[in-house]
Amino acid sequence: MAASEGGGREEVKQQFTTREGGYTLMRLSEYSRPTRLTYNSQNHLPVKVSFISINDNTGCNDKIFFNVGRELYFYPYKGVRKAADLTKPSDKRTYKGSTLPTCHDFNQLTASPKGVSLIVGFSAGQVQLIDPVGRENSKIFNEERQIEKSKVTTLRWVPGTEHMFLVAHVSGSMYQYNEELEPVATAPFYQVLKQGEDYAVLTCKSKVPRNPVQRWVIGEGALYEFAFSNDTKYIATASHDGFMRVFHYDTMEKYGSMKSYFGGLLCVCWSPDDRYIVVGGEDDFVTVWSFHEKRVVARGRGHNSWVNVVSFDPYTTDVLPPNMDVYASDDDITHDSNHRDRSFSSYSRTSVHSGTGDGPPALSYRFGSVGQDTQLCLWDFSEDQILNFQPNRTRTSTQLSQSAQCNNVPHGKEASSLHPDGTQTLSNRPTDKSKEKSKKDSISRTPRQQYLSKIHETIMCMGSKAIGTTLCPKLDDVFRLEPLITKKIAYDRLTTLIFREECIVTGCQEGIINTWARPGKVGMSQHAAASGTVV
Amino acid sequence: MQSSASAVVYTVPQDSFTRGSHQIMTCMSSEPKVQSKTCFSFPFKMGVGSSGLVNDIGPEHFPPNERYFGLVNFGNTCYCNSVLQALYFCKPFREKILGYKSQPKKKETLLSCLADLFNHINTQKKKTGVIAPKKFVAKLKKENDLFDNYLQQDAHEFLIYLLNTVADLLQAEKPTDKGTLKGKPGTPNGKLNGNNNESKPEPTWVHDIFQGTLTNETRCLCCEGVSTRDEDFLDLSVDVEQNTSITHCLREFSNTETLSHEYKYYCENCCSKQEAQKRMQVKKLPQILALHLKRFKYAEQYHRYTKLSYRVVFPLELRLLNTSDGAESSDKLYDLVAVVVHSGSGPNRGHYITIVKSHGFWLLFDDDIVEKIEVSAIEDFYGTATDVQRSSESGYILFYQTRDV
């Protein structure tokens, strides 16, 4: 196999073709540091990209924001047209010291030409609220690291709110902050708001409202990513323990879950109509979970390593026209231009941003994934394929009630009164029914330890027993997705994938952010340059 | 044969330690405001004494009946130390070795020396410290010329030599069968005697723990006849590629390959050499799956082995995707329990260390130094993602153990 020799030197692709047409790398649209440094070990944090659109009469409403190593950059984003002058960022920040930016999110609701609210997560657990447009004073949350010390993995504004945001950490905790509340320097004390078998929601014991407003402790190990449903009612989480969990956000009830085939889950996203969730992770698979059926319905194998990002393409998630079963011609555009034109004309991007999930279901879904193998995969599936799939064996998956299976682990009898934070005593100790507040501190570690130990055993048990159930069907028992395309498009791990109306944006750990024009969207200024180098 | 491995489960508190400055320090210009403290990098090389380890773990969380002892390096013996530590933390192996020790004293062999060493660690009064594996290393050098020098050796070769030797010694000590056994120590990939039915020696507990079976399927492209042959293995050696996962490497290992030109296959049916397709899949999954990443590659132009530092990620939890159709419990779940890590540029230079999972937390053994590491630090041992030459600490032998459900 050619791939086995010096994988890193293998040619990266500059275009690819799917059934709707050819996608072309806009080489003049590349964003990166103004001066490209040689590879540097500091780049061990993923490069993430956030977009915001502000009607600021500059002729370029779209703005791009990204982190590379110690730096944050803010530029006008010109899409498939030539990139902005990289030597003149609208805003640039460099962080010294040992805490570095890891991720960021704009509040789309409050953005205006006067200012925007951007939250940035840091590797030592802090969160900074900044305004790269209006340059308002910034605020720091968890500055003294008394709320949380571990790295921020994902943060997002709670959809539809102006001041609430959620921050997930490597510790497995997720905090809700209200940016209007004054920072408090003291460490929080928590009380339980809601508790399930493998998660808990806590709130601060405090006379006045304070941050964090809520603390979610989910599963075991890192919480890598979370995503709100488009109707904003549900939140899906992807964790190192291999579980994807869906919660009703307001009631904090667990709605459902699934388990990776093995290893941690690194990313999660919702279909535009909220009927499917796709996850990716350390089993190299992309896995499709049906929201209504609460079961794994498909797995796709296309990556040669862990899957870092999954994302639906709302502009290509569409009604499948009749007798269009032509699949991607794998490589470049050299052949079959007739087919391309035809398919393109019947595949304009009809956005299916139905939002509420009440509309008619999309018949065909498109999503993409990027991974540590430096590859981009695109995937199509239809509800028909999933509904019509019959396992080729007679054996069927058994529906298993997970709670029934894993409750009788050791410590189970104490579970009801175990506090995730260890701040409560065990109520079923025969000798001290009354709460001994004075001894709280001295014995607090033990219940916490026991709580963690119980969670650990519960999750190990759930993890091992999930195989062959709807949480984690056997390989042959679910529909197997084949990638539409699999393309090596970078020299380093890919960490960003965003579908926009006229292009796809990808970013890799080296700090290079690329724009791929959709079929027919190649900017005129770049057309000559791009077509001149077709290989 | 399952040994009860998990009696008490401890979980590490999630909060990491506060070290260094973690203040957010922005500067819009390049003016150096505050002296920036260097970010600590894993593994911690802070010279924590053994009491430091107890403190790191927390005296109240230190697992009872567990000992964490470093091993003295006698001059390039880290290949040996790293493998010994990995095997010590393969619980089923340790328990068998300790069980062997408790049997009546026999003559001194590499196995008895290993049993003495494990027992010596296991019966220490202190919980942490350093031990000199003097007797074991002396015996090793006496028994095998290959190791009788002060050169760095290949940890994988040592592992296979050790497992085969222990198995041979156990077979030789069995009172019942006499003389028929001929193990082949040092056979590449630890493939024992293949499948020659009658002469196949009775399996020992080494086989019970590490041995799996590959089924080798060859299809003649002329007559379409398929022949299958089973081979036992103690570990699997897989090729590595840049920016892939161990899952991918295993899949490549089992991919169909075409035998043609000078590699044609002699078909019994056609009675001639024919082109054929061949693939190897796992038919019996071992209790402990040892995976050897072939990072050392002979470079013709340099006339020596070079190292492939490719980034190959390995999950803490694994299932095999390259099993054959009839394989029993082909979807059993494995947990990563130990990794022998190589740093440096080639097999005969550089350094070996080992990370192990013990009672829910991870420890790093670097000869006489033992440190607790965060699970997130394991990613430092995947290798390097770009081809820029850097000395890398990269996983070399992975030990996955079946999870008892």
Ligand SMILES: [Zn+2]
């Ligand atoms: Zn034949």
